[in-house]
Amino acid sequence: MEKDGFFHSFERARSYLVCRLIHTRERAFLREVPYRTAFADLDMVPCFFERKEGRRAGGYPITSQWMTRWEIDEERLFEEAFSNMQKLFPPRLYRLDSLMESPMSGSVRSILLHLLQDRFPDTGEEVLDQVARVLARRLGKKMQDGSGLQPMWVLGNESWLFGAASLLYPGVVDSFARKVGGDFYILPSSIHEVILLPEGGRETRNQLYEMVAYANYRMGDKEKFLSGSVYYYDSKKMKIQTL
Structure with missing residues (x-):
């Protein structure tokens, strides 16, 4: 399934939203990606993950472009991603x-x-x-x-x-x-x-x-x-x- 087509609907994409930690200096490379300060010099960013047969799962940062398309704010995005992360990856x-x-x-x-x-x-x-x-x-x-x-x-x-x-x-x-x-x-x-x-x-x-x-x-x-x-x-x- 093409990523763009999958992302078109928030209801289809929401169950694949997770989060990951990044160093603060990575913000320069992820300018359109929302973040939350985790602690010290680490931030949390929302990602979409997918599994491919024979390969390790990959993660794609969620940008403000997708938030606009889905008509959701940052609070909703992080709430969904963090909650889903705990369910999928205890x-x-x-x-x-x-x-x-x-x-x-x-x-x-x-x-x-x-x-x-x-x-x-x-x-x-x-x-x-x-x-x-x-x-x-x-x-x-x-x-x-x-x-x-x-x-x-x-x-x-x-x-x-x-x-x-x-x-x-x-x-x-x-x-x-x-x-x-x-x-x-x-x-x-x-x-x-x-x-x-x-x-x-x-x-x-x-x-x-x-x-x-x-x-x-x-x-x-x-x-x-x-x-x-x-x-x-x-x-x-x-x-x-x-x-």
């Missing part, structure tokens, strides 16, 4: 080491497999998959045992689509603060997920920023980039701020 929280070792999730292993296939195109997929599985387990153990930091958690959703926006869902950050017994750091790994790190007293600001910088440097698809900042959730103030 939040999911994973221990990072368990995520890396779990053959059920396979997300980290899939990334490693993709990198290995690019590096060794003549090697069979079954062999590379076994190598990726071993590397994922070793990486998870190294991060847990060798970093000197508290166990890390990954917040996203089961579809791994715009999962960083889960931070804005009602009760999500408060619930995690209660789970870990206090304040925590938020490391933006991509627009699809963030890493949550309970404050343990051993981490340094430079260490955390280096982790984010390295993750962004290694990111293959730059369209997934969210931010180079590190954020801190103060459970007493119930506020996310830049570290």
Whole structure:
């Protein structure tokens, strides 16, 4: 179905409206796209998403042109998009080491497999998959045992689509603060997920920023980039701020 034809009717398009987080500097490239300040240097923008067979779902920012055609205002647009986002993509929280070792999730292993296939195109997929599985387990153990930091958690959703926006869902950050017994750091790994790190007293600001910088440097698809900042959730103030 052509996107323009689908967008012509708000009633047809509304169930495909979601939202995603962007860095404030992206506003310059999305001049006609409405936004809401999320926290610190991140904004929330409404998007239309579609799934294509054999490909990851894509997102298209909603512009003021479509709002005019649909005869709706920004408040209605964001209300529909944010409500729909929570229904379609409920939040999911994973221990990072368990995520890396779990053959059920396979997300980290899939990334490693993709990198290995690019590096060794003549090697069979079954062999590379076994190598990726071993590397994922070793990486998870190294991060847990060798970093000197508290166990890390990954917040996203089961579809791994715009999962960083889960931070804005009602009760999500408060619930995690209660789970870990206090304040925590938020490391933006991509627009699809963030890493949550309970404050343990051993981490340094430079260490955390280096982790984010390295993750962004290694990111293959730059369209997934969210931010180079590190954020801190103060459970007493119930506020996310830049570290």
